[in-house]
Amino acid sequence: MVQTKTEKQNSPDTIHVMPLEFYGVNPEEKQTKIETRIVEKIVTKPGKPFPKKRNKAMTVVVVFSLLIIICLLSYLVYLNYADTTSNSTIIEVPVVENPKPIVDIPIVEQPDEPVVPIIPIVPVMIKLADIHDADADADGLTDAEELLINTDMNKPDTDADSYLDGDELLNLYTPLEVGEKLEFSDLVATFVNPNYDYDVFYPKAWFARAVERDNREVVFTSPTGEFVNILVVQNESLQDLKQWYLSQDSEADIAQLVDFDNKQGVKGIISPDGFRYYFSKANQVYVVSYNIGLKQKASYPNLFALIAQSFIFTE
Numbered sequence: 001m002v003q004t005k006t007e008k009q010n011s012p013d014t015i016h017v018m019p020l021e022f023y024g025v026n027p028e029e030k031q032t033k034i035e036t037r038i039v040e041k042i043v044t045k046p047g048k049p050f051p052k053k054r055n056k057a058m059t060v061v062v063v064f065s066l067l068i069i070i071c072l073l074s075y076l077v078y079l080n081y082a083d084t085t086s087n088s089t090i091i092e093v094p095v096v097e098n099p100k101p102i103v104d105i106p107i108v109e110q111p112d113e114p115v116v117p118i119i120p121i122v123p124v125m126i127k128l129a130d131i132h133d134a135d136a137d138a139d140g141l142t143d144a145e146e147l148l149i150n151t152d153m154n155k156p157d158t159d160a161d162s163y164l165d166g167d168e169l170l171n172l173y174t175p176l177e178v179g180e181k182l183e184f185s186d187l188v189a190t191f192v193n194p195n196y197d198y199d200v201f202y203p204k205a206w207f208a209r210a211v212e213r214d215n216r217e218v219v220f221t222s223p224t225g226e227f228v229n230i231l232v233v234q235n236e237s238l239q240d241l242k243q244w245y246l247s248q249d250s251e252a253d254i255a256q257l258v259d260f261d262n263k264q265g266v267k268g269i270i271s272p273d274g275f276r277y278y279f280s281k282a283n284q285v286y287v288v289s290y291n292i293g294l295k296q297k298a299s300y301p302n303l304f305a306l307i308a309q310s311f312i313f314t315e
Protein backbone atom coordinates (compact mmCIF):
# COMPACT_ATOMS: atom_id res chain seq x y z
CA MET A 1 0.00 0.00 0.00
CA VAL A 2 1.20 3.36 -1.03
CA GLN A 3 1.05 6.05 1.54
CA THR A 4 0.31 9.58 0.64
CA LYS A 5 2.71 12.26 1.45
CA THR A 6 0.60 13.44 4.28
CA GLU A 7 0.15 9.96 5.66
CA LYS A 8 3.89 9.42 5.55
CA GLN A 9 4.51 12.54 7.42
CA ASN A 10 1.98 11.67 10.12
CA SER A 11 3.09 8.09 10.47
CA PRO A 12 5.04 7.37 13.62
CA ASP A 13 7.64 5.51 11.63
CA THR A 14 8.09 8.27 9.09
CA ILE A 15 11.44 9.80 8.81
CA HIS A 16 11.25 13.32 7.82
CA VAL A 17 13.38 14.15 4.81
CA MET A 18 13.92 17.16 2.66
CA PRO A 19 11.54 17.63 -0.34
CA LEU A 20 12.63 15.87 -3.42
CA GLU A 21 13.04 19.04 -5.26
CA PHE A 22 15.75 19.95 -2.79
CA TYR A 23 18.03 17.36 -4.39
CA GLY A 24 17.63 18.57 -8.00
CA VAL A 25 17.57 15.14 -9.60
CA ASN A 26 14.94 12.61 -10.45
CA PRO A 27 12.81 13.01 -7.53
CA GLU A 28 11.55 9.50 -7.38
CA GLU A 29 14.88 7.83 -7.92
CA LYS A 30 16.78 10.31 -6.00
CA GLN A 31 14.26 10.16 -3.26
CA THR A 32 14.58 6.41 -3.08
CA LYS A 33 18.34 6.54 -2.96
CA ILE A 34 18.40 9.21 -0.45
CA GLU A 35 15.83 7.52 1.73
CA THR A 36 17.72 4.27 1.37
CA ARG A 37 20.94 6.00 2.24
CA ILE A 38 19.41 7.80 5.15
CA VAL A 39 17.76 4.64 6.38
CA GLU A 40 20.99 2.76 6.09
CA LYS A 41 22.76 5.55 7.79
CA ILE A 42 20.23 5.60 10.51
CA VAL A 43 20.20 1.86 10.83
CA THR A 44 23.92 1.30 10.59
CA LYS A 45 24.94 4.31 12.66
CA PRO A 46 24.33 3.77 16.39
CA GLY A 47 22.33 6.38 18.19
CA LYS A 48 24.36 8.91 20.01
CA PRO A 49 23.81 9.26 23.78
CA PHE A 50 23.21 12.59 25.45
CA PRO A 51 25.84 14.92 24.14
CA LYS A 52 28.98 14.74 26.28
CA LYS A 53 29.57 18.44 26.39
CA ARG A 54 26.15 19.00 27.79
CA ASN A 55 26.65 16.30 30.44
CA LYS A 56 29.92 17.78 31.62
CA ALA A 57 28.40 21.23 31.92
CA MET A 58 25.57 19.86 33.97
CA THR A 59 27.94 17.97 36.20
CA VAL A 60 30.01 21.08 36.79
CA VAL A 61 26.91 23.04 37.61
CA VAL A 62 25.69 20.40 40.03
CA VAL A 63 29.06 20.05 41.73
CA PHE A 64 29.49 23.76 41.94
CA SER A 65 26.02 24.09 43.44
CA LEU A 66 26.78 21.39 45.97
CA LEU A 67 30.01 23.14 46.94
CA ILE A 68 28.16 26.38 47.45
CA ILE A 69 25.55 24.62 49.59
CA ILE A 70 28.24 22.89 51.65
CA CYS A 71 30.05 26.16 52.16
CA LEU A 72 26.86 27.87 53.25
CA LEU A 73 26.02 25.08 55.64
CA SER A 74 29.54 25.14 57.08
CA TYR A 75 29.34 28.86 57.54
CA LEU A 76 25.99 28.57 59.29
CA VAL A 77 27.36 25.86 61.58
CA TYR A 78 30.37 28.03 62.37
CA LEU A 79 28.17 31.00 63.19
CA ASN A 80 26.06 28.86 65.46
CA TYR A 81 29.17 27.49 67.25
CA ALA A 82 30.71 30.93 67.66
CA ASP A 83 27.48 32.25 69.11
CA THR A 84 27.28 29.34 71.51
CA THR A 85 30.88 29.87 72.57
CA SER A 86 30.47 33.57 73.10
CA ASN A 87 27.33 33.09 75.13
CA SER A 88 28.73 30.21 77.20
CA THR A 89 28.70 30.76 80.94
CA ILE A 90 32.09 30.83 82.74
CA ILE A 91 31.79 28.87 85.93
CA GLU A 92 34.09 30.19 88.56
CA VAL A 93 35.46 27.57 90.91
CA PRO A 94 35.40 28.93 94.43
CA VAL A 95 38.80 29.02 96.06
CA VAL A 96 38.78 27.45 99.46
CA GLU A 97 41.67 28.55 101.57
CA ASN A 98 43.26 25.86 103.71
CA PRO A 99 40.35 23.51 103.76
CA LYS A 100 40.23 21.63 106.99
CA PRO A 101 40.22 17.89 106.61
CA ILE A 102 37.22 16.23 107.92
CA VAL A 103 38.30 13.49 110.22
CA ASP A 104 35.87 11.06 111.49
CA ILE A 105 36.89 10.13 114.99
CA PRO A 106 35.64 6.70 115.75
CA ILE A 107 33.74 6.52 118.93
CA VAL A 108 35.14 3.75 121.01
CA GLU A 109 32.96 2.65 123.78
CA GLN A 110 34.97 2.20 126.90
CA PRO A 111 34.17 -0.82 128.95
CA ASP A 112 32.81 -0.13 132.32
CA GLU A 113 35.60 -0.51 134.79
CA PRO A 114 35.41 -0.19 138.50
CA VAL A 115 36.53 3.16 139.72
CA VAL A 116 39.66 2.76 141.77
CA PRO A 117 40.21 5.58 144.20
CA ILE A 118 43.56 7.28 143.84
CA ILE A 119 45.42 7.06 147.07
CA PRO A 120 48.25 9.55 147.36
CA ILE A 121 51.59 7.93 147.90
CA VAL A 122 53.18 9.24 151.02
CA PRO A 123 56.88 8.55 151.15
CA VAL A 124 57.74 6.40 154.10
CA MET A 125 60.31 8.06 156.25
CA ILE A 126 63.17 5.80 157.18
CA LYS A 127 64.35 6.66 160.64
CA LEU A 128 67.87 5.95 161.69
CA ALA A 129 66.73 4.54 165.01
CA ASP A 130 64.82 1.83 163.09
CA ILE A 131 67.71 0.54 161.02
CA HIS A 132 70.40 0.04 163.63
CA ASP A 133 72.55 -2.95 162.93
CA ALA A 134 72.67 -5.91 165.30
CA ASP A 135 73.39 -5.25 168.95
CA ALA A 136 74.02 -8.63 170.58
CA ASP A 137 74.43 -7.44 174.18
CA ALA A 138 71.85 -4.67 173.94
CA ASP A 139 74.19 -2.04 175.37
CA GLY A 140 73.29 0.50 172.69
CA LEU A 141 76.38 -0.10 170.58
CA THR A 142 76.10 -2.21 167.44
CA ASP A 143 78.31 -5.22 167.08
CA ALA A 144 80.21 -3.37 164.33
CA GLU A 145 80.88 -0.44 166.66
CA GLU A 146 82.04 -2.65 169.49
CA LEU A 147 84.31 -4.46 167.08
CA LEU A 148 85.76 -1.12 165.99
CA ILE A 149 86.43 0.27 169.48
CA ASN A 150 87.44 -3.04 171.04
CA THR A 151 84.65 -3.34 173.56
CA ASP A 152 83.02 -6.70 174.31
CA MET A 153 80.04 -7.05 172.03
CA ASN A 154 78.61 -9.67 174.35
CA LYS A 155 79.12 -7.68 177.55
CA PRO A 156 76.97 -4.55 178.01
CA ASP A 157 79.32 -3.00 180.52
CA THR A 158 82.77 -3.80 179.32
CA ASP A 159 84.68 -1.91 182.09
CA ALA A 160 82.17 -3.00 184.73
CA ASP A 161 81.61 0.50 186.10
CA SER A 162 77.84 0.10 186.05
CA TYR A 163 77.48 2.23 182.94
CA LEU A 164 76.54 0.63 179.66
CA ASP A 165 79.08 0.82 176.90
CA GLY A 166 76.71 2.84 174.71
CA ASP A 167 75.91 5.38 177.40
CA GLU A 168 79.56 5.97 178.18
CA LEU A 169 80.47 6.59 174.56
CA LEU A 170 77.67 9.13 173.94
CA ASN A 171 78.65 10.98 177.13
CA LEU A 172 82.17 11.26 175.79
CA TYR A 173 83.64 8.69 178.15
CA THR A 174 85.46 5.59 177.11
CA PRO A 175 83.68 2.32 177.86
CA LEU A 176 87.05 0.65 178.23
CA GLU A 177 88.33 2.53 181.29
CA VAL A 178 86.47 3.58 184.34
CA GLY A 179 85.98 7.34 184.54
CA GLU A 180 88.24 8.18 181.56
CA LYS A 181 87.27 10.98 179.14
CA LEU A 182 87.01 9.91 175.54
CA GLU A 183 89.29 12.63 174.29
CA PHE A 184 92.17 11.15 176.27
CA SER A 185 91.63 7.66 174.96
CA ASP A 186 92.94 6.02 171.86
CA LEU A 187 89.42 5.53 170.49
CA VAL A 188 88.98 8.92 168.88
CA ALA A 189 90.94 11.69 167.21
CA THR A 190 90.07 15.36 167.11
CA PHE A 191 89.45 17.10 163.79
CA VAL A 192 90.21 20.78 163.97
CA ASN A 193 88.70 23.06 161.35
CA PRO A 194 90.44 26.44 161.63
CA ASN A 195 88.59 27.86 158.64
CA TYR A 196 85.14 27.38 160.12
CA ASP A 197 86.12 27.33 163.78
CA TYR A 198 84.97 24.01 165.15
CA ASP A 199 86.41 20.77 166.56
CA VAL A 200 84.91 17.29 166.54
CA PHE A 201 85.94 13.82 167.66
CA TYR A 202 85.92 11.03 165.16
CA PRO A 203 86.87 7.34 165.44
CA LYS A 204 90.55 6.88 164.90
CA ALA A 205 89.87 3.92 162.62
CA TRP A 206 88.02 6.25 160.22
CA PHE A 207 89.58 8.37 157.51
CA ALA A 208 89.05 12.15 157.67
CA ARG A 209 89.51 14.42 154.68
CA ALA A 210 88.40 17.80 153.46
CA VAL A 211 86.38 17.83 150.23
CA GLU A 212 87.35 21.42 149.60
CA ARG A 213 90.57 23.20 150.40
CA ASP A 214 88.97 25.60 152.80
CA ASN A 215 87.42 22.74 154.81
CA ARG A 216 83.90 23.88 154.10
CA GLU A 217 82.96 20.21 153.70
CA VAL A 218 84.74 17.46 155.58
CA VAL A 219 84.10 13.74 155.28
CA PHE A 220 84.80 10.98 157.80
CA THR A 221 84.68 7.59 156.14
CA SER A 222 84.30 4.23 157.90
CA PRO A 223 85.84 0.92 156.78
CA THR A 224 82.42 -0.21 155.52
CA GLY A 225 82.04 2.83 153.26
CA GLU A 226 79.51 4.55 155.48
CA PHE A 227 80.51 8.12 156.14
CA VAL A 228 79.71 11.24 158.09
CA ASN A 229 80.22 14.66 156.59
CA ILE A 230 80.10 18.16 158.01
CA LEU A 231 79.04 20.88 155.60
CA VAL A 232 78.95 24.59 156.33
CA VAL A 233 76.21 26.55 154.49
CA GLN A 234 75.27 30.19 154.54
CA ASN A 235 72.43 31.67 156.52
CA GLU A 236 72.65 35.29 155.41
CA SER A 237 69.31 36.30 156.85
CA LEU A 238 70.34 34.95 160.27
CA GLN A 239 67.25 32.83 160.52
CA ASP A 240 66.50 30.69 163.50
CA LEU A 241 67.63 27.12 162.85
CA LYS A 242 64.10 25.78 162.51
CA GLN A 243 63.05 28.61 160.20
CA TRP A 244 66.15 28.07 158.17
CA TYR A 245 65.29 24.35 157.99
CA LEU A 246 61.82 25.19 156.69
CA SER A 247 63.32 27.50 154.09
CA GLN A 248 65.24 24.48 152.79
CA ASP A 249 62.29 22.09 152.96
CA SER A 250 58.94 23.85 152.82
CA GLU A 251 57.02 20.60 153.34
CA ALA A 252 58.83 19.74 156.55
CA ASP A 253 56.86 19.40 159.73
CA ILE A 254 58.54 21.75 162.14
CA ALA A 255 57.00 19.89 165.05
CA GLN A 256 59.08 16.85 164.14
CA LEU A 257 62.34 18.72 164.51
CA VAL A 258 64.04 17.66 167.73
CA ASP A 259 65.86 20.17 169.87
CA PHE A 260 69.28 19.02 170.78
CA ASP A 261 71.93 20.09 173.27
CA ASN A 262 75.15 18.25 172.76
CA LYS A 263 77.71 17.30 175.39
CA GLN A 264 79.79 20.38 174.55
CA GLY A 265 76.94 22.71 175.35
CA VAL A 266 76.13 23.50 171.70
CA LYS A 267 72.49 23.82 170.82
CA GLY A 268 71.09 22.44 167.64
CA ILE A 269 68.26 20.46 166.10
CA ILE A 270 67.93 16.92 164.75
CA SER A 271 66.10 16.14 161.54
CA PRO A 272 62.94 14.02 161.90
CA ASP A 273 64.65 10.96 160.41
CA GLY A 274 67.65 11.27 162.75
CA PHE A 275 70.24 11.37 159.94
CA ARG A 276 71.25 15.05 160.35
CA TYR A 277 72.22 17.40 163.12
CA TYR A 278 72.23 21.16 162.66
CA PHE A 279 74.17 23.81 164.52
CA SER A 280 74.37 27.47 163.73
CA LYS A 281 76.64 30.36 164.46
CA ALA A 282 76.32 33.87 163.06
CA ASN A 283 75.39 33.59 159.39
CA GLN A 284 76.40 29.93 159.01
CA VAL A 285 74.71 26.59 159.55
CA TYR A 286 76.72 23.46 160.22
CA VAL A 287 75.14 20.29 158.97
CA VAL A 288 76.41 16.95 160.30
CA SER A 289 75.02 14.12 158.14
CA TYR A 290 75.21 10.34 158.20
CA ASN A 291 75.12 8.37 154.96
CA ILE A 292 74.84 4.59 154.92
CA GLY A 293 75.35 4.33 151.18
CA LEU A 294 73.77 1.26 149.62
CA LYS A 295 73.47 -0.59 152.91
CA GLN A 296 70.14 -1.46 154.43
CA LYS A 297 71.35 -1.23 158.01
CA ALA A 298 73.37 1.39 159.84
CA SER A 299 76.54 -0.07 161.30
CA TYR A 300 77.75 3.05 163.09
CA PRO A 301 74.81 5.12 164.33
CA ASN A 302 76.43 5.72 167.77
CA LEU A 303 79.75 6.79 166.29
CA PHE A 304 77.81 9.26 164.13
CA ALA A 305 76.09 10.50 167.24
CA LEU A 306 79.46 10.71 168.99
CA ILE A 307 80.71 13.15 166.30
CA ALA A 308 77.63 15.34 166.78
CA GLN A 309 77.92 15.15 170.57
CA SER A 310 81.53 16.28 170.42
CA PHE A 311 80.97 19.18 168.00
CA ILE A 312 82.15 22.44 169.54
CA PHE A 313 82.85 25.93 168.23
CA THR A 314 86.38 27.11 168.88
CA GLU A 315 85.62 30.83 168.75
Ligand SMILES: [Ca+2]
Pocket residue numbers: 135136137138139140141142143146153154
Ligand atom coordinates in the same frame (compact mmCIF):
# COMPACT_ATOMS: atom_id res chain seq x y z
CA1 LIG B 1 76.50 -3.92 172.05
Ligand SMILES: [Ca+2]
Pocket residue numbers: 156157158159160161162163164165168175
Ligand atom coordinates in the same frame (compact mmCIF):
# COMPACT_ATOMS: atom_id res chain seq x y z
CA1 LIG C 1 80.95 0.67 181.53
